[in-house]
Amino acid sequence: MKVIIANNSAILRQILGDLLRENGDQVLLQTASGRESADAALGAKIDLLVLGENLSGLSEDEILRLITEKNPCPVILIGNPEADANRILLQHGLLRIIPKPSIEELQEKSYQQKLLAELNQAVSARPHAPDLSGRIKSIIKNAPEPKSAAGIEHVVIGSSTGGPNALKAILEKLPADFPAAISVVQHMKEGQEANLASWLDKCSSLHVRLAVNNDQPVPGEVIMAAQGRHLIVKNRIFYYIDGPKVNFQIPAVDRLFTSAAAEYGARLAGVLLTGMGSDGAKGCAEILKNGGITIVQDEQTSTVFGMPKAAIEISAASRVLPLDAIAGYLMDIIKRGSRD
Known part of the structure; x- marks a missing residue:
C-alpha cells in the first residue's frame, strides 16, 4: 500500500516508515508539515494517511476536511484518544485514533505486528466519495x-x-x-x-x-x-x-x-x-x-x-x-x- 506519514516526532516517523517498508509497503512521504502532507495526499493516489498531532502549516481538522472533500482516503491519527478535539474529528470522518506509543513500544515486535494489522484494517475500510453527478x-x-x-x-x-x-x-x-x-x-x-x-x-x-x-x-x-x-x-x-x-x-x-x-x-x-x-x-x-x-x-x-x-x-x-x-x-x- 502507498502511505504518507505526517508526525512531529522524527523518531516515530523513521521507525514507522522503516516498519512499513519492511512490510513491502511504499512510503511516499515522511514529514512534520501538515500542509506538505495534505498537498501530497491531494496530488497522489494513496491508500493511507497517518497523521500526528500539532502539525505545522495545517491543523488535523483542516487536513481531514480537505482530504475528505477532495481525495478521500483512510486517515488514522496517532495521538490522544481522550482529547475532545480528537473525538470531534472521529465524528467528522477520521477512521480511528491510535494511542501514541512510546519509542520502546515501537521497537517491540509484538506491538509492530499489532500496529501493522490496524493500518491494514484501515485500508480495507477505505471510504468512497459519493457520485453526485x-x-x-x-x-x-x-x-x-x-x-x-x-x-x-x-x-x-x-x-x-x-x-x-x-x-x-x-x-x-x-x-x-x-x-x-x-x-x-x-x-x-x-x-x-x-x-x-x-x-x-x-x-x-x-x-x-x-x-x-x-x-x-x-x-x-x-x-x-x-x-x-x-x-x-x-x-x-x-x-x-x-x-x-x-x-x-x-x-x-x-x-x-x-x-x-x-x-x-x-x-x-x-x-x-x-x-x-x-x-x-x-x-x-x-x-x-x-x-x-x-x-x-x-x-x-x-x-x-x-x-x-x-x-x-x-x-x-x-x-x-x-x-x-x-x-x-x-x-x-x-x-x-x-x-x-
Missing part, C-alpha cells in the same frame, strides 16, 4: 420552485476557502441599483475582515462594509460579518451574538442563513460558495423550508467543493451554477421575477 443534473433540470416568484428582499451569502475571489466575481457584476441588501459570512482569520470588505467595496458598484450591531442594510449595500461572533437577523435588524462554534466556525454560515430564513421566508435568496466542511448546508435547507431559493456553486469552479457539496447531498440546492453565472441569475430572479 446524477443528483446535480436532476437539480438543474427539476429544481424545486419557491413559493413566490418575485419580491426577494435580501440575499445571504456564505463562503470559505476560495471565497474572497468568488465574492469578488459575484459582487463586481451586480449593479449599484441592485434592489436587495446582501449579508455575507466569509470564514477567515480575525483581523482580516476589514481589509476584505474594503477591497470588495473598491471592486463593486455596491457599498461593501462590515456589519455592526443593530444594522439595517438597504438595497445596494453589502454587510460582512466580523470574526469572533455569530451574525444573525431578527425583525429585519442584524446583530452579533456570542456562542460556541458551529461547524467549527464562528461566525457560522448556518447561523446567518437559519435566522434569515425565519425572518424573510420566501423573500430570501441564499448563495453557498466554495469552502471546506459543511457550514451553510443546513441553513440552505431552512431557506428552502421557508419558501426561499438557494444557489450553490458547482464543483468545476469551486476551489474546495465541500460546503456546496454538503448542500447538494441533503437536497438543499435549488440551483447548482458555475461561479460566473450566479450574479446574472440573482439579477434575473430579483429584478425580473424569473426563476427558470
Whole structure:
C-alpha cells in the first residue's frame, strides 16, 4: 500500500516508515508539515494517511476536511484518544485514533505486528466519495420552485476557502441599483475582515462594509460579518451574538442563513460558495423550508467543493451554477421575477 506519514516526532516517523517498508509497503512521504502532507495526499493516489498531532502549516481538522472533500482516503491519527478535539474529528470522518506509543513500544515486535494489522484494517475500510453527478443534473433540470416568484428582499451569502475571489466575481457584476441588501459570512482569520470588505467595496458598484450591531442594510449595500461572533437577523435588524462554534466556525454560515430564513421566508435568496466542511448546508435547507431559493456553486469552479457539496447531498440546492453565472441569475430572479 502507498502511505504518507505526517508526525512531529522524527523518531516515530523513521521507525514507522522503516516498519512499513519492511512490510513491502511504499512510503511516499515522511514529514512534520501538515500542509506538505495534505498537498501530497491531494496530488497522489494513496491508500493511507497517518497523521500526528500539532502539525505545522495545517491543523488535523483542516487536513481531514480537505482530504475528505477532495481525495478521500483512510486517515488514522496517532495521538490522544481522550482529547475532545480528537473525538470531534472521529465524528467528522477520521477512521480511528491510535494511542501514541512510546519509542520502546515501537521497537517491540509484538506491538509492530499489532500496529501493522490496524493500518491494514484501515485500508480495507477505505471510504468512497459519493457520485453526485446524477443528483446535480436532476437539480438543474427539476429544481424545486419557491413559493413566490418575485419580491426577494435580501440575499445571504456564505463562503470559505476560495471565497474572497468568488465574492469578488459575484459582487463586481451586480449593479449599484441592485434592489436587495446582501449579508455575507466569509470564514477567515480575525483581523482580516476589514481589509476584505474594503477591497470588495473598491471592486463593486455596491457599498461593501462590515456589519455592526443593530444594522439595517438597504438595497445596494453589502454587510460582512466580523470574526469572533455569530451574525444573525431578527425583525429585519442584524446583530452579533456570542456562542460556541458551529461547524467549527464562528461566525457560522448556518447561523446567518437559519435566522434569515425565519425572518424573510420566501423573500430570501441564499448563495453557498466554495469552502471546506459543511457550514451553510443546513441553513440552505431552512431557506428552502421557508419558501426561499438557494444557489450553490458547482464543483468545476469551486476551489474546495465541500460546503456546496454538503448542500447538494441533503437536497438543499435549488440551483447548482458555475461561479460566473450566479450574479446574472440573482439579477434575473430579483429584478425580473424569473426563476427558470
